Amino acid sequence: MSFDFDRVIPRDGTDSIKHDGRAGYFGTPDVLPLWVADMDFAVPEAITQALLARAAHPIYGYSRYPEAVFESLISWMGQRHDWRIERDWILPAPGVVPSLHAAVLAFAAAGEGVIVQPPVYYPFFSAVTGTGRQLLENPLMLRDGHYQIDFEQLESCAVHANARLLLLCSPHNPVGRVWTREELARLLDIAERHDLVVLSDEIHHDLIYPGRRHQVLAALTDNPARVVTAVAPSKTFNIPGLGLSALIVPDPARREALSKAFDLLHAGNYNPFSSAAFAAGYRNGAAWLDALMTYLAETRDFVTEFCRQNLPGIRVVEPEGTYLLWLDCRALCVQRNWDDAAMKRFFVEKARVGMNPGTVFGAGGSGFMRMNIGAPRSVIETALRRIASA
Numbered sequence: 199m200s201f202d203f204d205r206v207i208p209r210d211g212t213d214s215i216k217h218d219g220r221a222g223y224f225g226t227p228d229v230l231p232l233w234v235a236d237m238d239f240a241v242p243e244a245i246t247q248a249l250l251a252r253a254a255h256p257i258y259g260y261s262r263y264p265e266a267v268f269e270s271l272i273s274w275m276g277q278r279h280d281w282r283i284e285r286d287w288i289l290p291a292p293g294v295v296p297s298l299h300a301a302v303l304a305f306a307a308a309g310e311g312v313i314v315q316p317p318v319y320y321p322f323f324s325a326v327t328g329t330g331r332q333l334l335e336n337p338l339m340l341r342d343g344h345y346q347i348d349f350e351q352l353e354s355c356a357v358h359a360n361a362r363l364l365l366l367c368s369p370h371n372p373v374g375r376v377w378t379r380e381e382l383a384r385l386l387d388i389a390e391r392h393d394l395v396v397l398s399d400e401i402h403h404d405l406i407y408p409g410r411r412h413q414v415l416a417a418l419t420d421n422p423a424r425v426v427t428a429v430a431p432s433k434t435f436n437i438p439g440l441g442l443s444a445l446i447v448p449d450p451a452r453r454e455a456l457s458k459a460f461d462l463l464h465a466g467n468y469n470p471f472s473s474a475a476f477a478a479g480y481r482n483g484a485a486w487l488d489a490l491m492t493y494l495a496e497t498r499d500f501v502t503e504f505c506r507q508n509l510p511g512i513r514v515v516e517p518e519g520t521y522l523l524w525l526d527c528r529a530l531c532v533q534r535n536w537d538d539a540a541m542k543r544f545f546v547e548k549a550r551v552g553m554n555p556g557t558v559f560g561a562g563g564s565g566f567m568r569m570n571i572g573a574p575r576s577v578i579e580t581a582l583r584r585i586a587s588a
């Protein structure tokens with residue numbers, strides 16, 4: 199089977215945030231959009247067919263989740279992640295960010311502590327601060343170009359009298375780490391000794407580069423009761439606009455608490471199109487995904503080599519997973535005497551490339567940019583050439 203990831207599909211005028219939202223975010227529509235985390239590739243054909251088939255029935259009424267949603271996820275987790283889950287553990291959810299919020303509401307009372315590990319996807323902060331919980335930060339450590347968890351500092355956060363919940367990003371957006379079994383076992387041990395619930399956001403867990411393996415945190419233990427796993431086909435198959443995700447919650451009391459948090463806002467997402475795409479992706483998307491990862495790995499290597507040869511002030515932090523590259527531009531900033539605002543101006547106004555400034559990911563983000571390589575290689579190459587000539 200072959201898939202055409204080189205095909206450029208114009209998205210202007212589709213109300214895509216990444217494309218049509220450029221002027222609002224960057225102050226100009228004239229940037230190549232390598233920011234919001236979706237991809238400029240056509241989804242697996244099976245998903246399009248499932249959506250067309252559902253659309254052919256002309257009534258789109260209130261719907262329940264079909265069994266196919268549960269069955270397809272159980273089978274995907276077993277086959278791709280070697281984790282046997284039970285149907286009762288699955289709680290469909292309108293998205294992973296809503297799930298972060300629900301977990302914070304369910305497992306930490308107002309004023310209680312929630313641990314996050316910056317630099318990290320920015321809703322991890324707002325889920326805590328926006329709900330009146332206390333943010334406990336355990337910044338990742340950058341050692342020899344490689345990010346690591348600071349386990350000593352994590353232990354200090356966990357012994358904090360108020361600490362209740364840890365929000366884990368696995369794989370980690372934006373630094374691209376795929377945490378190892380050893381790292382996850384250490385983290386789980388700390389959670390167990392200090393009675394923390396762990397919300398493990400594994401939305402990127404299918405986007406793993408050759409030679410790495412994603413370990414589901416909950417699958418590390420025979421008693422996964424304290425772990426809540428958030429997954430979705432949205433990043434995997436490029437359908438985040440459709441919204442549906444799932445929480446996998448082995449512990450009945452924790453499941454109940456999360457259900458209550460969603461019920462409070464009546465925040466279900468019983469959307470017949472989301473369900474159709476969800477099941478079609480998990481049932482029939484494996485070959486597309488494998489081809490996608492081969493393509494992304496080649497793009498990653500291309501960007502890394504291009505920077506090495508042509509952009510000495512920019513270093514790609516080698517990602518182990520995700521289509522998000524974390525560019526270390528600190529040397530460039532030192533050479534040019536730039537602060538973060540000047541660096542952002544350079545990329546937007548001079549290079550005309552729209553990336554996320556590292557500072558939005560919190561502590562440790564200064565001097566970095568996040569580049570989304572989920573686009574045809576010709577687009578990525580144009581972006582790199584623009585940066586080089588600027």
Ligand SMILES: Cc1ncc(COP(=O)(O)O)c(C=O)c1O
Nearest residue numbers: 235293294295296319371401443
């Ligand atoms: C780590 C992480 N979690 C969650 C999301 C978004 O999840 P959702 O669209 O299901 O709310 C993203 C999107 O970039 C992400 O990177």
